[in-house]
Amino acid sequence: MPHSPLRFGVNYTPSQGWFHHWLDFDLDAVRADLDSIAGLGLDHIRVFPLWPLFQPNRTLIRPRAVEQLVQLADAAAERGLDVNVDGLQGHLSSFDFLPAWTQTWHRRNIFTDPDVVEGQAEYLRTLAAALADRPNFLGMTLGNEINQFSGPPHPDPDPITPEQASRWLRTLLDACEEGAPGRLHLHAEYDAAWYQDDHAFTPAHAARIGAVTAVHSWVFNGTAQRHGRTGTATEHHAAYLIELSKAWATDPHRPVWLQEVGAPAPLVPAEHAAAFTEATVANALDCEDVWGVTWWCSHDVSRSLADFPELEYSLGLLTNDRQVKPAGEAIAGIVADRRGTEYRPEPRTTALVVDTGDDDTAPRRSTCAPGGAFFEAFARLTADGARPTAVLASQVGNQEHLAARGITDVLTPDQVR
Structure with a gap:
């Protein structure tokens, strides 16, 4: 069944100072940014406090920083924008932001050290409680792709097991719920959770823990x-992740939030960003149970800031001086066209069997990655117009599960030519 209303938003990257704007918080500049976002017709933003600035000591959560976050949320409300807050930043655009009390002389595993986890819980609980009475507060995301700290290719990882990852996720989501009961609290990982065999954060974590499943495409x-700018697998990658996530969901209609998706140059050149944006969103919205689409990102990173990967400078829907770019025009057009229409895609009746071994730890999940047997078979089916979804090998004989999802035809990857 559809989960409505379908939401369209953007990950808010401040035009002045990027996320370092928290050091010199300028509410007027924030308001101007939010005006430009609201002008695209969007209805929500995802916001990123920098963890070391908000909690510079394990027992110090700066009241002034929390107050500024609330001011930003209130400014968003004035412009009709709801707010989701990512707490543990964590990692953003190739830079790590971890507080000194977890590093060097105080080096502790951020997922398993009891004092660190207690400090994280108090921090998330405090942010959630500060916003709990704001009607436009959607809820908390634990952090931005914080799973990248749990293993390779991070240069200094905090290794954990899937069981430890599960405990960490549940502990911190409970803290968010204590701070703001009944809101949409979730976690979000980058695609190693779906594609990397030995990664501690698993597809089962993503699809079964938290209020919704988040995917970052x-x-x-x-x-x-591998497939080129206009390849089927490229233009359908977001839709693929949405459908892949459903294989592990125990709720047949669990909402899926496409929480990050963008048009990265040079793989998607600037002159093709609008077309890629339109195709990606259209294909994602051909999936059932989509909670919403949140584009990365709102504003370009200023060229005055050094050392970002080249692609990070140009991902905005708006320029650094708040001018709408072609991708922004595309998103605005999609939002305008969808306004007042019902989101009700047809069920996907053909399911491709995904076999990653044990369902909980998915030791062979690289089959789902680009070049993997499942990934490439899914792309071939999609190119043939089959509109596939995914089903776990363990569920193929579960007629109740198949019926609940509307699946009438099941194929294995080796049956796809």
């Missing part, structure tokens, strides 16, 4: 390199 992960 980036075609620079080998998809666009």
Whole structure:
């Protein structure tokens, strides 16, 4: 069944100072940014406090920083924008932001050390409680792709097991719920959770823990390199992740939030960003149970800031001086066309069997990655117009599960030619 209303938003990247704007918080500049976002017709933003600035000591959560976050949320409300807050930043655009009390002389595993986890819980609980009475507060995301700290390719990882990852997720989501009961609290990982065999954060975690499943779709992960800018697998990558996530969901209609998706240059050149945006969103909205689409990102990163990967400078829907770019025009057009229409895609009746071994730990999940047997078979079916979804091998004989999802035809990857 559809989960309505379908939401369209953007990950808010401040035009002045990027996320370092928290150091010199300027509410007027924030308001101007939010005006430009609201002008695209969007209804929500995802916001990123920098963890070391908000909690510089394990027992110090700066009241002034929390107050500024609330001011930002109130400014968003004035412009009709709801707010989701990512707490543990964590990692953003190739930079890590971890507080000193977890590093060097105080080096502790951020997922398993009891004092660190207690400090994280108090921090998330405090942010959630500060916003709990705001009607436009959607809820908390634990952090931005914080799973990247749990193993390779991070240069200094905090290794954990899937069981430890599960405990960490549940502990911190409970803290968010204590701070703001009944809101949409979730966690979000980058695609190693779906594609990397030995990664501690698993598809089962993503699809079974938290209020919704979040997927982050980036075609620079080998998809666009292998299939090209207009390849079926590239333009359908977001839709693929949405459908892949459903294989592990125990709720047949669990909402899925496409929480990050963008048009990365040079794989998607600037002159093709609008077309890629239109195709990606259209294909994602051909999936059932989509909670919403939140584009990365609102504003370009200023060229005055050094050392970002080149693609990070140009991902905005708006320029650094708040001018709408072609991708922004495309998103605004999609929002305008969808306004007042019902979101009700047809069920996907053909399911491709995904076999990653044990369902909980998915030891063979690289089959789902670009170049993997499942990924490539899914792309071939999609190119043939089959509109596939995914089903776990363990569920193929479960007629109740198949019926609840509307699946009438099941194929294995080796049956796809």
